[in-house]
Amino acid sequence: MFRTSSVSRAAVRPSGAARSWPRALLVAALLTPMLSAQDSQDATVKELLRQLQVEREARLSLERRLAALESRLGAPDSDELERRLQGLVAPGDLEAAPPRAPGSPAFYNPAIGVFMDARIDAGNFDSRLGEDTDDFSLREIELDLRLPLAPFAEGVAIIALENEGGAFETVVEEGYANLDVGTLLDVDVDTTAKLGRFRPMFGRNNALHLHDGLQTNLPLAMRNLVGEEGLVGEGLALRQPLWSNAGQAASLDVAIVNGSLLAGHGSPLDASAEDAGTELTSDGEILVARASHYTELDERGLSDLEFGVSRLGRLAPDAVQTEAGAEIETTYWDFDVTWRSRDAEHGVGSWLVQAETVRAQLDDDGAGLVGEDRESGWWVTVQRQVSPSVYVGLLYSESDVLASDAEQDSIQPYVSWYADEFFRVRGAIEHLTQDGHGTAESFADANRLLLQFTWNFGAHQPHPYWVNR
DSSP states (O other): OOOOOHHHHHHHSOOHHHHHHHHHHHHHHHHHHHHHHHHHHHHHHHHHHHHHHHHHHHHHHHHHHHHHHHHHHOOOOHHHHHHHHHHTSOHHHHHHSOOOOOOOGGGSOOEEEEEEEEEEEEESHHHHHOOOOSSEEEEEEEEEEEEEEETTEEEEEEEEEEEETTEEEEEEEEEEEEEEHHHHHTOSOOOEEEEEEEOOOOTTTTTSOGGGSSSSSOOHHHHHHTOTTOOOEEEEEEEEEEEEETTEEEEEEEEEEETHHHHSTTSHHHHHHHHTTOOEEOOSEEEEEEEEEEEEOSTTSOEEEEEEEEEEEESSGGGSEETTOOBOEEEEEEEEEEEEEOSSTTOTTOEEEEEEEEEEEEEOTTSSSSOEEEEEEEEEEEEEEEETTEEEEEEEEEEEOTTSSOEEEEEEEEEEEEEETTEEEEEEEEEEEEEOTTSTTOEEEEEEEEEEEEEEEEOOOOOOTTSOO
């Protein structure tokens, strides 16, 4: 058996250095591809950053050139733009282009408001005056439509459904065009006009609809001498401001309307003609005019005063006549004053005083309607706003009765409560006496309770300036 010596075994065993070389070669083989990939990625990133910088410099250069060009050329005016646009269109295309659609606001929907007015009347006025009013009634429904027609015109249509003994009758309460004469004619004037059917400015109350009034009904003198619902006529009305400065303003209203203003249904002359068994006709015109002056009484504009004088008269003898041809001469005068005082702009605690007098000079040329007479009446209203939504007031009125020697006077306290902008409740008690000058027409015990409910929805016009809403 042979034995190998220790020396020979040591000679053949590899040294430590000899053993590390294969490991180093293996690690190098593994790392070389990884290092090569990293170098490639770094080169790619550097190249992308270089290209981005080149593009950025190019964009900045273009922006500088564009700014320099714009500064030299300047912005083109409208004529130059129009010329350039025409250059882009073939010559025959402009003539063949269809016309533009009309741009009038009348192609849009009108502002629509609906007003409803209901009343409870309980008392003995019906037996004393022969009125059929002791009941509950939805007195009226009004449909108010308004729309700008042009820069110089606005169209207004107010259609009313009036309760006539339980049956509703449709009438055109008002229908007119509001015209700005200065804009229409391209002249420097402040004149405005109404053309159509409207309420002319006669006194301070005639222009108001029933739902806009301070009381449930018009004052006694208006009802007796002018009509239960005032005067409504067809024609042309002009309003001309006379001056305005230092808290003062004056204006003149003039209207030329058909004679049916006094001879139409619901007018006091029509009622007299019905009692006489005849009818009235109209072939002429009536002139209605009012001059007014408004003054602010303090520097804050919280107290003001307005005076007005109105006249109504025929322009032609046949403006109002009977079927038989008897001409009725009619001349009306009206004087009104309105005073208002407030402690603050919101109006709480405000006072309002309105007074008005009407005088009628009539001559029926022996037709037996109104005779040859002068009738007159007056009234005064005192109103206090006690809270943002509550008003209390007192109305007193005295009046002659047309075609009669009787004289009446009425006192009426009332309260108005605005639940909100769209619903109002008003209560009143009216006491009426009549002096028949020794005849059986005298009485002193006519009383009635009035409750009015007024509501509206949709667009509506502002309240009269003396109502602090």
